[in-house]
Amino acid sequence: MITTSPSEFLEAYAALAPLPDAAATARAAYLVAPAEFTLATESARDNRYMDMSLTVDPLKALAQHSALAQALRGDCPVITFPGNPATPDAVFPNNVFGTAPGRLIIGRMRHAVRQREAERTDIRNFFGDVLGYDEIDLSGCEDLVAELTGSLIIDRVRGVGYCGLSERCDLAGAHAMHQAFDLRLTFCFELAEFEYHTNVVLALLASRAAIIAADGFRDPAVPQAIAKAYGDRAIWLTPAQKQAYAGNAITLSDERVWMSACAVSSLTDEQIEALSGYGFAVGAVDLSEIEKAGGSLRCCVGEIY
Numbered sequence: 185m186i187t188t189s190p191s192e193f194l195e196a197y198a199a200l201a202p203l204p205d206a207a208a209t210a211r212a213a214y215l216v217a218p219a220e221f222t223l224a225t226e227s228a229r230d231n232r233y234m235d236m237s238l239t240v241d242p243l244k245a246l247a248q249h250s251a252l253a254q255a256l257r258g259d260c261p262v263i264t265f266p267g268n269p270a271t272p273d274a275v276f277p278n279n280v281f282g283t284a285p286g287r288l289i290i291g292r293m294r295h296a297v298r299q300r301e302a303e304r305t306d307i308r309n310f311f312g313d314v315l316g317y318d319e320i321d322l323s324g325c326e327d328l329v330a331e332l333t334g335s336l337i338i339d340r341v342r343g344v345g346y347c348g349l350s351e352r353c354d355l356a357g358a359h360a361m362h363q364a365f366d367l368r369l370t371f372c373f374e375l376a377e378f379e380y381h382t383n384v385v386l387a388l389l390a391s392r393a394a395i396i397a398a399d400g401f402r403d404p405a406v407p408q409a410i411a412k413a414y415g416d417r418a419i420w421l422t423p424a425q426k427q428a429y430a431g432n433a434i435t436l437s438d439e440r441v442w443m444s445a446c447a448v449s450s451l452t453d454e455q456i457e458a459l460s461g462y463g464f465a466v467g468a469v470d471l472s473e474i475e476k477a478g479g480s481l482r483c484c485v486g487e488i489y
Contacts, residue, residue: 187369190408194412200342206341208392249474251470279483281301286317286318287317289384292328303323329351329354331357339391343369344370349372350378371403374403375401375402385399392417419455419458432470434481436485443486445471445474
C-alpha cells in the first residue's frame, strides 16, 4: 500500500505486525572513499546545504572518512570501496546503491554527475558475484527519479517506507522503490521547499524511535503522524540543529546512534538524555570537511541487509 494521507498511514501502520525475523539494523555497511574530493556544481543546484564558496582539503576529507570507517566497525563489519577521481564527490553511496535481503537496488539519480556512480561494476559485482544478490536496476529508468535511502527512510522491522518527494525523488520513483525494497506500506509526502533529501529531516533509530526536523516537511501533519506511529518517541530538531545535520543519523546496532561531531554538538542535554532513555548511546565522528559537500554521516553509509 502507498498513501499520501497522514490519517490513512496511521490506520494502515497500526494494522501491521512486525515482520518475523526482520533485523532492525544492517548486518554490515559499506563506504566509498573520497578520491581527489571536490564539490560538484551540478549537485549544488538543488542541495542548499552546499556552499560552493568553500574550499575543501582532499587529504583531510580522506582522513575523516577513514576515521568514520574505523568508528563504525565498533558496531558492524564495514567495507570501504576505493574512490574514483572521475566522480570526486561520490562519498554518499546510499543514494545510488541500496539493499534488502538478497537484493541490490540501484537508484536513478537526478544529476548526471551522480548517475555515473551507478555504473561502478566493482560494487555491482561485489553484491552479485560475491554475496549472490539479485540486482534491481532503476538507473536506466528515464521516466522517474529515485535516490534510494536519501529519499526513502525504511523501518525494516515493519517493512514501512517514508518517502519524501522533491527534485531528487518523484512519485513514480517512490512506487519503484516500494516494489524494489518489497515494502508493505509506503507513506509519501512532500518535503518543504529547499529540502532535497528525507534523510536530513528524518532518521529512524532501530525501528523504535525517530529524529525529526518538523520544518523539513511541507505539511506539518506528516511529522506529527510519524512521531505518533512511534509512540511519540521522537527527538524534535530546531532548524539550526537540522542545518548541523542532526537529522542525518543512523543506527548500525540496537544500542547506538551515529552522527557527525557537528550534529552531536548541536544537541541539548535533554535530547541526549532522551536518546539514552530510548536505549541509545551517541557516537560522533568529525566530518566537517565532507559536510561541505552537502551531506553528513548517514549519507556516507550504505547498509547491507
